[in-house]
């Protein structure tokens with residue numbers, strides 16, 4: 001195998017890992033705390049990509065687009081939460097799956113209505129190339145990796161070092177006992193849902209320059225996102241990160257070996273890991289309950 | 290008229306879906322008293338306590354605490370108002386240290402005076418950085434009670450406090466409950482009659498979701514003669 005291709009594939013894989021992580025950390029947190037599967041996260045991901053397209057076209061600034069996308073999604077997710085999602089917190093998981101699947105379909109419809117069916121391009125905001133061991137690597141990909149690392153550290157800091165994060169960790173363990181202490185668990189649910197949604201939007205924003213922004217983009221990343229969540233173990237941030245790293249590399253190096261492997265190999269890896277550890281890499285504590 | 294009751298439960302009914310568990314329970318808790326409810330497994334003791342603490346919604350009836358109707362209030366408000374429920378499962382947040390457990394309770398109540406916790410449970414001070422997962426059963430019970438007394442509650446509802454604990458730790462709990470009741474009412478439920486005899490000033494016997502007897506006579510409490518109601 002060609003060394004330059006390999007370096008290039010590893011970097012591409014790492015940047016995909018970053019995108020997977022941003023998209024799945026919310027899925028994982030929502031399941032951990034509210035015991036819900038929030039399929040509408042894929043709508044926020046697509047909405048993020050479309051908003052960065054629109055705002056960038058209007059203002060010429062991708063960074064403004066990033067901000068605009070996150071704010072728009074925050075508002076959209078808040079509306080969805082107040083109207084719909086808050087009713088299924090802590091209900092059997094089927095309720096949230098069906099309901100948020102509906103929200104997702106509605107969202108995709110809305111996107112088609114507003115932006116039409118034809119895919120939209122978003123230019124990469126950083127155009128330079130960096131030389132790594134003789135291989136030219138787009139700096140934007142490195143930026144995506146760094147951003148994901150920063151978000152990972154920030155989420156870990158929030159969960160482990162702040163009182164709200166501590167309450168969320170306690171709630172992941174036992175929500176009723178958090179309430180019994182006198183803490184309004186519903187506010188924690190809302191906070192977690194909004195945080196998840198904004199991170200999903202951010203995933204869409206940074207993914208946009210890699211792909212054409214299209215109404216179906218949320219659908220096409222769904223399978224990969226679920227693989228990441230399942231391999232990592234629901235509810236574990238560290239597990240999500242490790243698993244995103246694995247899936248990213250498997251996809252990009254798999255593609256290098258034989259193109260169809262990019263789609264197949266992650267499923268193989270998932271099956272092997274689940275055979276050895278049915279709860280996912282870091283999922284044991286939660287699934288015991 | 291005697292002292293006003295701190296809790297007044299009237300005709301409380303509770304159910305899980307279609308299956309009724311609590312039938313028309315009425316009871317009173319007086320300020321700073323030590324009260325116990327005894328009853329067999331499945332009698333509905335836990336359901337009753339959770340209904341009083343608003344962790345379950347009763348199907349009908351009323352719970353008045355300190356002059357305020359609690360039915361329909363979210364349980365976190367009830368806890369913050371000073372009526373706290375302590376679960377029977379001895380489960381503290383496994384991933385949180387003792388310190389973090391106390392911090393959460395302080396955050397909920399605005400009470401950061403941990404000295405009163407350490408006064409009753411000096412051992413918690415030594416264990417302050419240990420995670421819940423690595424505490425013994427007795428230490429977990431200390432932490433569950435310790436974090437509950439932040440915010441100076443007026444009523445503690447303690448579910449099966451001695452379940453699974455060694456005799457020496459049960460002895461300590463007897464002392465602790467006498468100390469705690471100088472500041473707040475304590476209602477325990479359980480089946481450990483010797484423990485109940487050592488702490489209770491008044492007993493209700495519970496059977497199949499109903500209160501079937503009230504024992505106030507000190508001699509009867511001491512000699513366990515209420516066991517016939519179980």
Ligand SMILES: Nc1ncnc2c1ncn2[C@@H]1O[C@H](COP(=O)(O)OP(=O)(O)OP(=O)(O)O)[C@@H](O)[C@H]1O
Nearest residue numbers: 305308310328329330331332333334335336337377
């Ligand atoms: N979540 C639930 N759903 C349905 N039924 C329940 C539930 N929890 C308890 N029950 C039923 O309600 C009845 C009373 O249960 P409860 O836990 O209140 O009894 P208890 O007196 O606390 O028993 P124990 O001494 O075993 O703790 C039992 O018949 C039990 O099977």
Ligand SMILES: [Mg+2]
Nearest residue numbers: 334335377448
């Ligand atoms: Mg019980």
